[in-house]
Amino acid sequence: MIRKVGSVANSMAQDLHDTKQIIENSKTANISLEKSLNEMHQKLKERTEFAHVSSKYLWEYYSNIRTLMNAMGLALPLNKSMSITTIEEEKGNLKSTESRLSDSYYAEDLGKFFSNDSLIEEWPKDKYATLLTLSTKVNLSEVCDMIRRTPKDAENLANKFQQESKLNREKYRRAHQESKEKIAVRNFKKGDFALFLPTRNSTAKPWAAFNINCPHYFLRATDTINSQIRNRDWIVSRIVDITERIVDIKVRLFY
Secondary structure (H helix, E strand, O other), rough: OHHHHHHHHHHHHHHHHHHHHHHHHHHHHHHHHHHHHHHHHHHHHHHHHHHHHHHHHHHHHHHHHHHHHHHOOOOOOOOOOOOOOOOOEEEOOOEEEEOOOOOOHHHHHHHHHHOOOOOOOOOOHHHHHHHHHHHEEEEEHHHHHHHHHHHHHHHHHHHHHHHHHHHHHHHHHHHHHHHHHOOEEEOOOOOOOEEEEEEOOOOOEEEOOOOOOOOOOOOOOHHHOOOOOOOOOOEEEEEEOOOOOOOHHHOOOOO
């Protein structure tokens, strides 16, 4: 009987020792697991911060490209096969819905969101999904080509305008030269040729310029000019000066 009790006691002691060993091993494992979890949490936090910063820089690149293209008067080239997709949660299920709103609306919304420098623990998935879609919609190759072509296109356009301006100046010069050689009948100005005819006034006999409609123009002749045109029925002369005078309509100067 004593032997049996001693055997049971030894067995219980061994079980107790094994249990203590298991507990010690569990504590060691828990410490190791806790350390691993802390390391993973730290890495996750670092990657989260990096993702926030990267997303903000991505937004700034996208926004600057939009601003640059708008300032240059160019339309932002897009991959037309892509569309804005928002993610929303409904009764525990994720549902994808295509939005019909314009890119400008989402760009303005993202601008307000990324203007906040504080990190948000709960990531708004729709904001980042929208940013990813907006940025990938831009056809960067075509943007580069358009910017690369712009200086050359501007130079060609400037040369075209210069040639057109040169042709227009030549046309104006020819038209001006031709107008000087023609007799003007209205809107007289210095340098025009005008046809002057004598009036019916038997005393002063002023010469009036032949014109269409009012106002009327009269030759201011000196004694020398009067002696030269005394026996003429008409004269053609170039206008060298125009003096405006207002007369009383009640006074009949010429008949």
